[in-house]
Amino acid sequence: MPLVTYRDALNQALKEEMARDPNVFLMGEEVGVYQGAYKVSRGLLEEFGPMRVVDTPITELGFAGVGVGAAMAGLRPVIEFMTWNFALLAIDQIVNSAAKMLYMSGGQVPIPIVFRGPGGAALMLGAQHSQSFEAWYAHVPGLKVCTPATPADAKGLLKSAIRDNNPVIFIEGEMLYNQKGEVPDGEHLVPLGVADIKREGKDVTLVAHAKMVAVALKAAEELAKEGISAEVIDPRTLRPLDLPTIIASVRKTNRCVVVEEGWSFASIGSAVVDGIQRDAFDDLDAPVLRVSGADVPMPYNRQLEKLAKPDAAKVVAAAKKVLYLG
Amino acid sequence: MTDAVTTSEHQPAAEADALRRMLRDMLVIRRFEEKAAEAYAHGKIGGFCHLYIGQEAVAVGTMAALRPDDYIMTSYREHGQALARGVSARAVMAELFGKATGSSGGKGGSMHIFDAATNFLGGHAIVGGHIPLVTGVAFAIKYREGDQVSVGFFGEAAVNNGAFHEALNMAAVWRLPAIYICENNRYGMGTALERASAIYDVAQRACSYDMPAEVVDGMDVLKVRDAVARAAQRARDRYVPTLLEIRTYRFMGHSMSDPIHGHYRTKDEVEQAREKDPIHTFADKLKADGVMDDERWQTMEAEVADEVDDAVRFADESPDPAPEALTSDVYRDGSS
Numbered sequence: 001m002p003l004v005t006y007r008d009a010l011n012q013a014l015k016e017e018m019a020r021d022p023n024v025f026l027m028g029e030e031v032g033v034y035q036g037a038y039k040v041s042r043g044l045l046e047e048f049g050p051m052r053v054v055d056t057p058i059t060e061l062g063f064a065g066v067g068v069g070a071a072m073a074g075l076r077p078v079i080e081f082m083t084w085n086f087a088l089l090a091i092d093q094i095v096n097s098a099a100k101m102l103y104m105s106g107g108q109v110p111i112p113i114v115f116r117g118p119g120g121a122a123l124m125l126g127a128q129h130s131q132s133f134e135a136w137y138a139h140v141p142g143l144k145v146c147t148p149a150t151p152a153d154a155k156g157l158l159k160s161a162i163r164d165n166n167p168v169i170f171i172e173g174e175m176l177y178n179q180k181g182e183v184p185d186g187e188h189l190v191p192l193g194v195a196d197i198k199r200e201g202k203d204v205t206l207v208a209h210a211k212m213v214a215v216a217l218k219a220a221e222e223l224a225k226e227g228i229s230a231e232v233i234d235p236r237t238l239r240p241l242d243l244p245t246i247i248a249s250v251r252k253t254n255r256c257v258v259v260e261e262g263w264s265f266a267s268i269g270s271a272v273v274d275g276i277q278r279d280a281f282d283d284l285d286a287p288v289l290r291v292s293g294a295d296v297p298m299p300y301n302r303q304l305e306k307l308a309k310p311d312a313a314k315v316v317a318a319a320k321k322v323l324y325l326g
Numbered sequence: 327m328t329d330a331v332t333t334s335e336h337q338p339a340a341e342a343d344a345l346r347r348m349l350r351d352m353l354v355i356r357r358f359e360e361k362a363a364e365a366y367a368h369g370k371i372g373g374f375c376h377l378y379i380g381q382e383a384v385a386v387g388t389m390a391a392l393r394p395d396d397y398i399m400t401s402y403r404e405h406g407q408a409l410a411r412g413v414s415a416r417a418v419m420a421e422l423f424g425k426a427t428g429s430s431g432g433k434g435g436s437m438h439i440f441d442a443a444t445n446f447l448g449g450h451a452i453v454g455g456h457i458p459l460v461t462g463v464a465f466a467i468k469y470r471e472g473d474q475v476s477v478g479f480f481g482e483a484a485v486n487n488g489a490f491h492e493a494l495n496m497a498a499v500w501r502l503p504a505i506y507i508c509e510n511n512r513y514g515m516g517t518a519l520e521r522a523s524a525i526y527d528v529a530q531r532a533c534s535y536d537m538p539a540e541v542v543d544g545m546d547v548l549k550v551r552d553a554v555a556r557a558a559q560r561a562r563d564r565y566v567p568t569l570l571e572i573r574t575y576r577f578m579g580h581s582m583s584d585p586i587h588g589h590y591r592t593k594d595e596v597e598q599a600r601e602k603d604p605i606h607t608f609a610d611k612l613k614a615d616g617v618m619d620d621e622r623w624q625t626m627e628a629e630v631a632d633e634v635d636d637a638v639r640f641a642d643e644s645p646d647p648a649p650e651a652l653t654s655d656v657y658r659d660g661s662s
Binding site: 023051062068069070073092102105164 | 397399428429430431432433434438440441442447448450452455456457458459460461462463464465466467468469476488489492493495496499500654655656657658659660661662
């Protein structure tokens with residue numbers, strides 16, 4: 001299998017789906033002439049023209065709504081947010097328009113649309129550019145939420161998201177665009193709602209999504225040096241959440257740590273822990289612990305920022321604690 | 327449709343049927359809304375219920391200038407637009423009653439009437455939130471190189487929010503076939519336009535987008551029809567969007583929980599506006615032109631009363647949605 005960057009895997013997915021279906025178009029800030037703020041849309045304007053690769057004014061609410069309207073009339077828009085931080089301006093369109101249209105129209109008006117762009121913290125970008133909003137969208141019935149951690153998942157999930165008949169929130173890792181990984185040749189689809197076991201193990205389950213998958217894998221390596229076998233589960237899609245795969249792992253390991261970059265209160269981790277205590281209560285040998293972003297706006301200072309983010313050492317410490325080794 | 331290019335030089339005899347049809351459509355809305363108010367008082371309709379009484383000429387004049395394949399979107403005061411577009415009184419009333427036979431299966435309610443068959447793409451209940459959707463539908467039309475128009479209704483209070491500005495700016499930059507209809511009924515709930523907007527003439531805002539605009543007398547159904555026809559022509563022929571400020575007046579309170587005048591306007595003001603009642607003035611005009619007479623009017627009144635009574639009876643007798651409807655239509659199965 002060829003090694004492909006996460007960025008190029010997304011680019012392949014867009015290119016293939018736009019070639020497959022003339023109703024698919026890409027719209028957002030700097031997606032065309034500039035070739036994408038993160039170069040995900042490189043070459044698409046040249047290949048598909050300005051009607052299908054549409055540069056917008058800086059108007060997130062407006063162009064998110066334009067996307068929803070186009071979907072109401074039967075197109076399949078892919079709306080790029082330069083980052084998910086800016087999408088807060090568009091959340092009315094995502095929640096009140098996209099997520100609810102099918103329901104409040106009594107099933108008459110589906111909204112097949114993808115809202116995509118990078119989320120999570122990068123490096124020293126400060127409070128307004130470093131946040132994880134997946135829990136906000138996963139909260140809303142009518143939306144699906146994807147957070148791919150690898151190039152292969154990025155490509156396979158984006159292709160499935162574009163074909164899906166519902167609004168899909170697709171949160172890419174701002175720090176993952178340069179990461180390389182194997183991507184299968186030919187048509188590669190990853191179904192929404194199916195978790196992936198990124199590393200098998202038997203002593204403790206680490207549940208992590210997006211950029212935190214790499215953190216969990218690094219923690220698993222550290223734990224292995226001490227003879228502890230950690231299993232890493234990546235839900236890949238947060239709504240619908242593949243709880244059965246997580247439960248099956250916890251039934252095997254009897255211990256679990258949930259890792260996420262976002263804030264801990266009312267979060268993805270809360271939902272995962274809720275499912276585990278309900279469906280695997282008798283299998284647990286220790287309380288489920290969580291490693292989350294610090295409960296503060298992201299600081300700019302390098303050292304403070306490091307303290308605010310989950311890292312492998314924090315995950316190792318939590319894993320040892322649920323194994324009563326800490 | 328030949329009506330779509332009619333100018334203000336009307337030939338009453340030639341289009342007598344169309345004119346009587348418009349009068350009837352306005353009357354249906356009026357009587358429908360009166361019955362809705364009654365049903366609300368009896369607890370048959372819940373939640374918020376915003377009546378269209380006084381504004382009938384805006385919806386009816388607009389629809390008379392459009393084609394069946396055009397698209398309509400509107401805000402939450404939308405019973406009138408749905409009826410004028412051709413959604414049946416039964417389906418609209420049943421939706422107000424929350425019944426399974428309603429236009430949205432009872433899951434939308436008064437503020438969310440949808441009818442895909444007539445391209446009636448909803449009542450939307452966040453002020454201004456649907457204006458970008460109108461632009462999006464217009465984008466889809468141009469994307470497919472079609473000649474339909476995307477028509478959006480909203481109140482004058484919506485023009486002070488960002489969604490209005492963002493949506494009109496993009497429609498103008500990209501030259502999209504949209505008609506933005508500001509139904510200026512003077513009050514955003516209880517706040518008069520001049521207390522909320524730095525510019526009194528909403529139509530002037532179109533200058534910011536280099537977009538054609540008109541101020542239209544919304545109490546005159548023919549003037550509305552002509553203005554919308556001109557805008558539709560620009561959109562179909564040249565992909566030019568238009569902002570129409572249609573000046574109208576709400577004879578009732580903002581919603582059923584709001585008295586007719588309250589603290590924000592006087593009884594005299596409401597009574598003066600009622601003297602320009604769009605239905606009575608149009609009926610008088612048609613009588614003067616020989617298109618209507620007293621007998622025809624009485625027959626029309628009786629037929630409309632029957633139609634609305636039938637809608638109420640239908641809504642009342644229809645079943646509630648089945649419990650399974652709670653969880654259907656959250657997601658659409660399948661993929662492209």
